[in-house]
Amino acid sequence: MKEDLHFLRLWDLYSPLLTVTQREITDLYFNYDLSLGEIAEQKGVSRQSVSDCLQKCRKQLEKYEEKLQLDRALTELTEEYSAYTATVARWIAAKRKTDPQFSADLDELEIALKKAQAVFS
Numbered sequence: 001m002k003e004d005l006h007f008l009r010l011w012d013l014y015s016p017l018l019t020v021t022q023r024e025i026t027d028l029y030f031n032y033d034l035s036l037g038e039i040a041e042q043k044g045v046s047r048q049s050v051s052d053c054l055q056k057c058r059k060q061l062e063k064y065e066e067k068l069q070l071d072r073a074l075t076e077l078t079e080e081y082s083a084y085t086a087t088v089a090r091w092i093a094a095k096r097k098t099d100p101q102f103s104a105d106l107d108e109l110e111i112a113l114k115k116a117q118a119v120f121s
Contacts, residue, residue, distance in 0.1 A: 007058055007061065008030055009071055010061040010062070010064070010065055010071060011026055011057075013064075013065075013070050013071055013074075014061050014068075014070075015027075017060075017064060018060065018061075021043075022056075022057050022060075024043070025043065025050055026053075026054065028042070029050075029054060036050045036051055081120055085113060085116070085117055088113055089110075089113065092106050092109060
């Protein structure tokens with residue numbers, strides 16, 4: 001399961017670099033949850049060729065990640081963003097206690113922070 005999630009993340013990033021057939025087969029398998037047999041029947045090929053295609057795609061996507069490291073960069077940015085938003089949330093909480101006169105402004109800031117978190121999560 002964890003391997004499939006990793007593959008899907010790579011697929012989201014690099015699927016435009018796959019052939020149309022590779023994209024279709026991987027999409028049917030992972031996003032539409034079709035079996036190898038169902039995909040083979042739909043595409044007019046053998047189950048083995050579908051299996052081979054999926055294995056080849058996994059390797060290809062891993063090579064793209066090895067070279068481009070987009071997934072790694074996105075993970076690092078997400079972690080940094082989470083740390084920054086946690087820091088801002090703590091600052092807002094502290095400011096509420098020390099400067100209650102800014103409560104309305106802090107409410108607006110908190111709303112904006114929550115909206116930004118929703119976009120990036």
